Amino acid sequence: MRLAMIGLGKMGGNMARRLRRAGIEVVGYDRDGKTVAGLAQESGMIEADSVAAAVGKLAAPRVVWLMLPSGEPTESQLRDLAPMLAAGDVVVDGGNSNYKDSQRRGAWLAERGIGFMDAGTSGGVWGLENGYCLMVGATPETAKIMEPVLKALAPAPDRGWAHVGPVGAGHYSKMIHNGIEYGMMQALAEGLDLLRGKQEFEFDLAQLTELWRHSSVVRSWLLDLTADGLKNDQNLENIAPFVSDSGEGRWTVIDSIEQGIAAPVLTLALQMRFASQDEKGYSYRLLSLMRNAFGGHAVKAGGEGK
Numbered sequence: 001m002r003l004a005m006i007g008l009g010k011m012g013g014n015m016a017r018r019l020r021r022a023g024i025e026v027v028g029y030d031r032d033g034k035t036v037a038g039l040a041q042e043s044g045m046i047e048a049d050s051v052a053a054a055v056g057k058l059a060a061p062r063v064v065w066l067m068l069p070s071g072e073p074t075e076s077q078l079r080d081l082a083p084m085l086a087a088g089d090v091v092v093d094g095g096n097s098n099y100k101d102s103q104r105r106g107a108w109l110a111e112r113g114i115g116f117m118d119a120g121t122s123g124g125v126w127g128l129e130n131g132y133c134l135m136v137g138a139t140p141e142t143a144k145i146m147e148p149v150l151k152a153l154a155p156a157p158d159r160g161w162a163h164v165g166p167v168g169a170g171h172y173s174k175m176i177h178n179g180i181e182y183g184m185m186q187a188l189a190e191g192l193d194l195l196r197g198k199q200e201f202e203f204d205l206a207q208l209t210e211l212w213r214h215s216s217v218v219r220s221w222l223l224d225l226t227a228d229g230l231k232n233d234q235n236l237e238n239i240a241p242f243v244s245d246s247g248e249g250r251w252t253v254i255d256s257i258e259q260g261i262a263a264p265v266l267t268l269a270l271q272m273r274f275a276s277q278d279e280k281g282y283s284y285r286l287l288s289l290m291r292n293a294f295g296g297h298a299v300k301a302g303g304e305g306k
Contacts, residue, residue: 001148002027003063004054005045006077007095008035010296011121012067014128015094015153017043022152029054051077055084061115061145062089070097070247078105087113090142094119096248099172102137106167115142116167120174124295131155135177136163137170179252179266182245184222185290186269189283192226196234196282206230225293226286240302241284243276243291 002025005016013035016026020043029048030036040047048054055062062085068074074097081091091109093102093116102118109116117138123130132153136143143163154160164173195203209227213219249270256263276284292299 001025001063002058003065003149004029004048004051004058005065005067006030006051006054006081007067008032008039009067010125011094011127013039014125015065015067015121015132016045018128018131019149019152020044024149024152027054027057051081052084055081060086060088062086063092063145063149064090065092065094065119065149067094070095070101075101075105078109082109082112082114085112085114088115090115090117090145092117092119092146093171094121096120096174096178096246097171098247098251099137099168099170099175102171103168106137115139115145117142117146118167118170120170120172120177122174122177126294127153131160134161135170135173136161137165137167137172138163139166175248175251175255178246178248179263179270181222182249182252182269182273183265184220185287186265186272186283188218188222188226188290189286192286193283205234222290222294226290229289229293236282236285236289238301239285239288240300241276241282241288242300242302243273243284243287244297245270245273249273 004027005012006029008016008028008030016028016039019026025046027046027048028036028039029051033049036047039045046057048057055064064081066074066077068077074093074095078091091114097118099118106116115138117136120135121132123132134150134154136150150161151157164170192205195208196205206227209223209230213223213227253263253267253270256267288299291297
């Protein structure tokens with residue numbers, strides 16, 4: 001099987017590498033020509049110097065996987081891409097698009113006979129070695145075409161991926177996944193901040209988080225990453241208490257309002273990220289540490305804070 005991967009950043013590049021390891025041919029394009037050349041030399045990926053050139057190197061049914069920022073970058077690329085494709089071809093959006101945009105785009109492409117899959121993708125910078133968790137929305141026919149690719153990207157062919165529903169369901173489930181992630185991270189950060197503040201006990205946070213990793217109810221991958229980070233530095237003086245949000249947490253809260261379903265933990269976790277810009281708390285440094293550990297997101301340097 002051969003597909004085109006458009007966007008070879010942290011996620012797209014590693015996904016191309018993992019596909020190549022599984023024997024799937026990848027035609028890669030990115031605006032950064034050096035990235036394309038480097039990946040081609042490293043993995044045997046086929047180089048393309050434009051999206052049109054990448055599509056031209058595919059055989060029917062052509063599959064084009066987009067790993068681009070949500071919003072206008074993905075929208076404009078889809079508009080440019082559609083005339084290059086024909087009925088029976090497939091477009092996959094593996095970025096963190098809003099599920100409503102995915103539903104609209106899927107319907108628009110369906111009018112042209114082009115299949116569409118929205119792939120909620122989790123795994124961050126660890127996905128290359130560990131595999132990606134993939135929750136995808138598509139018609140059964142499109143899902144069947146993409147099955148070999150999903151099995152190659154997942155941790156194993158029989159787990160870590162699922163066709164969860166029609167177009168839009170993949171990005172919706174990933175949106176809720178990220179909302180839950182916000183709440184889990186916030187709870188860990190606040191609890192550890194309380195422990196650090198109880199100075200009379202002189203808690204070793206690296207010891208405690210490592211302890212909790214083994215048979216405790218709160219054990220998780222987030223805890224694993226936090227414990228590993230605290231082994232090196234418990235003061236986190238080189239991490240500014242500033243935590244960004246990628247948008248999916250906001251969409252989750254908006255959806256809870258639209259449905260009239262209470263989601264106070266997820267909402268407050270999002271609000272705490274907004275509040276982090278005032279640079280006044282240890283828990284924000286912990287959130288930045290965790291976000292960097294699992295997704296490779298940039299950490300803003302800073303001092304102790306106020």
